[in-house]
Amino acid sequence: MPIESLIAEFLGGNIVFLLLAVFILLCIFLGVRIVPQSEKHVVERFGRLRAVLGPGINFIVPFLDRVAHKISILERQLPNATQDAITKDNVLVQIDTSVFYRILEPEKTVYRIRDVDAAIATTVAGIVRAEIGKMDLDEVQSNRSALITQIKASVEDAVDAWGIEVTRAEILDVNLDQATRDAMLQQLNAERARRAQVTEAEGRKRAVELAADAELYAAQKTAEARRIQADAEAYATGVVAAAIADNGLEAAQYQVALKQVEALGQMATGNGSQTIIVPADAADAFGKAFQMLKGRG
Structure with a gap:
């Protein structure tokens, strides 16, 4: 067999092999689709929707299917x-x-x-x-x-x-618009003035209420003090009455004598006192008081 025939046969076989290899690579290239995480691909076959490819490796039919749209799914x-x-x-x-x-x-x-x-x-x-x-x-x-x-x-x-x-x-x-803003500003100022007046009126009202409460409290305390004083006087009167009832007239005379003695002592110890007024019956009062004290002893 001539050399030329062998070379032609070898080249023809290699060309077929190369063409087959190229076809296989092209099918792989067209059939494998890697979709990014942020996208989705819309696949069409003869102009009609075939599939939607999600993120990752996907396979389609070469020469029949094609990626018609690449859509970002990011916000x-x-x-x-x-x-x-x-x-x-x-x-x-x-x-x-x-x-x-x-x-x-x-x-x-x-x-x-x-x-x-x-x-x-x-x-x-x-x-x-x-x-x-x-x-x-x-x-x-x-x-x-x-x-x-x-x-x-x-x-x-x-x-x-x-x-x-x-x-x-x-x-x-x-x-x-500016006109509406001006009207709203006037309304706001009027509302602020109204609130200030209301607050001031409420303050005056509260002051009057507190003053009335203070007067009422003072009146209550005064009445309570008078009641306590009256109770004390009534108690003292009751004690004197009980003493008179128990000891008779001598107890009353004894109390009167003690009061006279106390009055004389206060007059004697007064500041700038030069004159002492002694009642006519002072001696009798002293005598009765001493006799009573002696009798009690």
Whole structure:
């Protein structure tokens, strides 16, 4: 066999082998898909949904299946949006909102909605206007957390068909026009003045009540002291009466004599006293007192 024929046969066999090897490598390259943790891949076969690949190693049919969409499942934030709304009491306000969401079912997102960010932003704007219209301005400012919860629930219901989860909705600010701000400031100042007047009136009322309580307490204590004094005098009178009843007239004379002696002693020891007035019956009083004392001894 000529050399040329052997070389041609060898090269032809190698080319077939090389082509087969290339085909196998290409099948492996097209059939094996490694999906990152933060993504999901949507696979189509002849233009129709075939499967959704999750994170990790996945296998598809080469030349028949293809990865049509690579969807990030990370949480996303819509750009902050401002929309006008009118409250229940006809006040024009500007609401600054921010919405966070993530895609849970990519097959719904890619086949049911074209621009998901714009769709969510439009939905949020409509829901915010509807919810603000149900509330007065004071309720909007005081019940912001309840308003945020209601907006989040309404947005979740609206975007559920798109395979989206709304993770958080925030109302960043509630802006008012200058005329409304001036009116609210005047109302706030009037309310502060009213509270100050009420506080002052309550203070005066409390002072009057405390003064009345003090007078009542003093009257009660005075009456109590008088009652105690009357009880003491009544007790002393009772003791004297009992002594008279037990000892007769001598006990009464004895008490009178003692009182006279005490009176004379006080007059004698007074400051600057130069003259002592002695009653005519002083001697008799002393004598009777000494006799009684002697008799008691």
